[in-house]
Amino acid sequence: MKGLMKKMKLKENVKNVLELVQSDLKAKTFRTDYPVSEELREVMVDEYIRDFMIYAIDEYYHDENLSLLKELVDDLQPSKEKRQGLLDNLFWWDLLYQSTRKPKLRCMDDYIAQKNHMLRNKPFITSWLRECNRAIPKFYYVGHTYNDRAFVAIDVLAEETMDVVIYDPTACPVKKGEFIAGTLLPLGGGLFFPIVDFYHFDYLAREAMASCIHHHYEKYLRTSTLHEAFIHVLSVMLQIEKIISKEQANASSVI
Secondary structure (H helix, E strand, C coil): CHHHHHHHHHHHHHHHHHHHHHHHHCCCCCCCCCCCCHHHHHHHHHHHHHHHHHHHHHHHCCHHHHHHHHHHHHHHCCCHHHHHHHHHHHHHHHHHHHHHHCHHHCHHHHHHHHCHHHHCCCHHHHHHHHHHCCCCCEEEEEEEEEECCEEEEEECCCCCEEEEECCCCCCCCCCCCCEEEECEEEEECCEEEECCCCEECCHHHHHHHHHHHHHHHHHHHCCCCHHHHHHHHHHHHHHHHHHHHHHHHHHHHHC
């Protein structure tokens, strides 16, 4: 009897969770401060963002685009072990940047149109996906860390804090005090997550980067959009990282 009651209670809990998620999905608008249940956040990331990522990679990660991005990575000259991480982040930078410049290359709009059969009764998800499409790659300073998968990020440019959670189990754990670069997507309730793992700058380069990053942003924002300024500043920060790494390597060889 107790076993039966336990199963019935579990079934009721599952039903309540599903009803909560379905109710949230029918909401008409998404706001970054809108409180979203943990269950719905998992649906948003595991089902919709992953499906969108597969769609975007299939549609846009082809030879021509990949070749151009690889040339850009070659120009930026990251270390060998960080090359793929930089390439992944640049793919999403390029996709979001192109959507602001060329209406015909709005990947998210194409995705929403193609998935109309599963999104037509989910205005909340549609609104959220469109909000994700407005994301801009940025630089962040890692503040307080709750654990390896949750931390406080400080937007270096805006000097604003935000709570970040990392869903990718293969992502590198963040380290308090380090500089990272990447694209954060909103989850509601003031929570954000990176679409792919951040680019982690060498920890020893953080002070040199912090001393000049605002100067370079101000310089490029006079003539560039935020998307364009990001790539210019990224180039400078990678040069700084490379210089610091060489200095450390030379110092170690002397010792």
